[in-house]
Structure formats: C-alpha cells, structure tokens
Amino acid sequence: MPEGHSVHRLAQQFSSVFVGERLAVSSPQGRFSAGAAQLDGATLLSALAHGKQMFLRFxxxxxxxxxxxLYGAWSFGGDATFRGASSIGAPRRVGETEQASDEGEPGGTASFSGPPAPVGAVRVRLVSAHxxxxxxxxxxxxxxxxAEEKAxxxxxxxxxxQAGSDGSVFVRKLTSSVTPVGIQLMNQSVVAGIGNVYRAEVLFLQGINPWRPGRQVREDEAAAIWTDTVRLMRDGVREGRIVTxxxxxxNGRPxxxxxxxxxxxTGEPCRRCGTPILTGEMAARNVYWCPRCQAE
Incomplete structure (x- = not known):
C-alpha cells in the first residue's frame, strides 16, 4: 500500500498540473459515473494529502x-508542459519507475490532442487542456x-x-495506550501516513521493540519517533521512494x-550489529526488527 509520502507526491503533482484547470471528468469503467457527473466541467481548486488519503477540491x-x-494507482500523461511522474501508487509494472523523465524535465509530448483509449478498469479519468x-x-x-471532508x-x-502538524498529539496518543507501539504506528487515527516500511525502519532507528506497550514508551522516545518520521517521510517525498x-x-552500494x-x-544480518533480523505477525501484518538493537 502506498505510504504517506507517495500520496503527498500525488497531491504535489495534481497541484502542479491540474489546479486552476477546468476538467472533464468521466468514468470509463462505469462504476463511478454518478460521481464523475458531479465533477465534470468543474475547476480544481486544490489538492490536499492527509496521511494515505487525498482530497481534490473543486x-x-x-x-x-x-x-x-493496496491496489490503487494513478497514471498520467500530457503535452510538454505536463511535468512529473508517469504513475504513482501500487502496483506498477516490473521495471516501471515512478518518474517519467529526469527531475524537472517535461514528461509529455509537444502537443496534446486528447488522452489515449482507456487501458484496464479506469475508475476515474480527469482531462485538462494539457x-x-x-x-x-x-x-x-x-x-x-x-463538511464531509472535514469530518x-x-x-x-x-x-x-503537513506543515504545522502537532507532534505532541501523537506523543500523547501513543504513550497513553497499552497497545504495542508497532500496532499504534499503523493506526491512522494515531498518526496518518505511516505504513509497514516506515514503521519498521523508524522503530529500528530509535531502538524500540515493536511489541513494547505504548505506556512503556517515554515521552522523549515518542517525540523522537515523530521527529524521525518527519525526516524520513520528507526524504521519501523528495526521492520518490523510501530509503532509510x-x-x-x-557500504558504498547504491x-x-x-x-x-x-x-x-528476515534472517539477514543487522546492518549495525550483525544479528539476524526477525519477523513476526502483528495485527495481520508482518513486522521486522533486530532482537539485539531493539531488545525489550
């Protein structure tokens, strides 16, 4: 499932190429025809990402x-003014990268006469002049x-x-619950945007076992989790992938x-101490940790 950095990249792309444009909206698949009719001909005002959800405001x-x-993805195309990724989401074809061209270079053709014929089950299609x-x-x-968006x-x-997000809200929620920290980090009502990759990596960096109850996590440890998450997710937005x-x-590798x-x-040596990495099931998802660096 795409994590929060991917959704923020989507919002940035929509802001770049669609905000201020009058859009033709359709549902080639047919399952979203009624919804598309409500948006067809309207102008996109803004695109906002909140965690793993995106809100396009007309x-x-x-x-x-x-x-x-788990399976949703956007694909894009257009003329030479249309910049950004060719696709964002999951899944993508083997070998397909998120970036359609070199960073900052036009990703489309010299002219745009209209979108190609739909491929597969396209739930929604948005078309601008470009x-x-x-x-x-x-x-x-x-x-x-x-009002429903607000709710x-x-x-x-x-x-x-998000600029101005209050990390103290996260700290308070996490440290006031007996639920293991590894479960809480995947709870979108506790913190929005973290998925399985960021969960595993942030807890490793902080040396916190995923099974530790939230109430046993100190406030300064929870604050450090928030700080690391902000840093790593910003890196993810910039890189277009999660690299921690x-x-x-x-060791010099790419x-x-x-x-x-x-x-x-799983089973590979920890990059810090050499201990084999463990995996287990936590709330129906695999969780990964180093038993030495993240001892109870």
Missing amino acids: DNDRVLRVHLG GWADLRGPTACEVISP ARAKLGPDPL TTAEAR KRSAPHYVYKR
Missing part, C-alpha cells in the same frame, strides 16, 4: 476523496462535501508531512540495493 463545493489502498490522469483500483473513491480528516491523526539507510550502512535496515530482511 469550485462547485464538491471534493473527490481517494484512498488508493493532460490527463487515470485512476485504477482504489479502495475508496467518492464525491463528498467540504473524514477529523478521524485521522496528525500527518508528519545511510551511505555508511550501505540506494536501491540496500534501502532499508530491517524491512523485508
């Missing part, structure tokens, strides 16, 4: 709420009111990537060859 007081979930975006396979895709966001915890290791930990400390490294 000038007719309607909001498109999208949660990609490009298009197709959404496939989302967990949630609905048109809501601004949906009120259920979410603070987003480490330092150059020293990679980022792609050794991006993580513990995530999906």
Whole structure:
C-alpha cells in the first residue's frame, strides 16, 4: 500500500498540473459515473494529502476523496508542459519507475490532442487542456462535501508531512495506550501516513521493540519517533521512494540495493550489529526488527 509520502507526491503533482484547470471528468469503467457527473466541467481548486488519503477540491463545493489502498494507482500523461511522474501508487509494472523523465524535465509530448483509449478498469479519468490522469483500483473513491471532508480528516491523526502538524498529539496518543507501539504506528487515527516500511525502519532507528506497550514508551522516545518520521517521510517525498539507510550502512552500494535496515530482511544480518533480523505477525501484518538493537 502506498505510504504517506507517495500520496503527498500525488497531491504535489495534481497541484502542479491540474489546479486552476477546468476538467472533464468521466468514468470509463462505469462504476463511478454518478460521481464523475458531479465533477465534470468543474475547476480544481486544490489538492490536499492527509496521511494515505487525498482530497481534490473543486469550485462547485464538491471534493473527490481517494484512498488508493493496496491496489490503487494513478497514471498520467500530457503535452510538454505536463511535468512529473508517469504513475504513482501500487502496483506498477516490473521495471516501471515512478518518474517519467529526469527531475524537472517535461514528461509529455509537444502537443496534446486528447488522452489515449482507456487501458484496464479506469475508475476515474480527469482531462485538462494539457493532460490527463487515470485512476485504477482504489479502495475508496467518492464525491463528498467540504463538511464531509472535514469530518473524514477529523478521524485521522496528525500527518508528519503537513506543515504545522502537532507532534505532541501523537506523543500523547501513543504513550497513553497499552497497545504495542508497532500496532499504534499503523493506526491512522494515531498518526496518518505511516505504513509497514516506515514503521519498521523508524522503530529500528530509535531502538524500540515493536511489541513494547505504548505506556512503556517515554515521552522523549515518542517525540523522537515523530521527529524521525518527519525526516524520513520528507526524504521519501523528495526521492520518490523510501530509503532509510545511510551511505555508511550501505557500504558504498547504491540506494536501491540496500534501502532499508530491517524491512523485508528476515534472517539477514543487522546492518549495525550483525544479528539476524526477525519477523513476526502483528495485527495481520508482518513486522521486522533486530532482537539485539531493539531488545525489550
């Protein structure tokens, strides 16, 4: 499932290429025809990411709420003014990168006569004068009111990537519960945007066992989790992928060859102490940790 940094990259891309544009909105698949009709011909005012959800706000007081979930993805295309990624989300084809061209370079063709024929089950298609975006396979895709957007966001915890997010809210929630910290970090009402990768990597960096109850996490430790999460997720927005290791930990290898400390490294030696990495099931998801660096 795309984690918060990917959704923020999506919001940035929509802001760059669609905000201020009058959009033709359709549902080639047909499952979202009623929702598309509410948005067709409206102008996109803003794109906001909150955790793993994105809210596209239109000038007719309607909001498109999208949660990609496990299988959702956006694909993009357009003319030479249309910049950014060719696709963001999961899954992507083997070998396909998120970035369509070199950073900052135009990603489209010299002219735009319209989008290509839909490929696969396209739930929503947005078309401007310069490009298009197709959404496939989302967990949630609905048109809501601004009041409903406010209510949906009120259920979410603070987003480490939003300017002005209050980390003290996260600290208070985490340290006041007996629920293991590894479960709480995946709870979007505690903190919005963290997924399985960031959970594993942040807890390793802080030397905290994922099974430790929240009430046994000191406030300064919880604050450090928040600070590391902000740093790593900002890196993720910039890089377009999650890389948590330092150059020293990679021993000169490229980022792609050794991006993580513990995530999906079961049985491999810890990059710090050499102890084999463990994995276990936590709330129906795999969790990874070093039993020495993250002792109880």
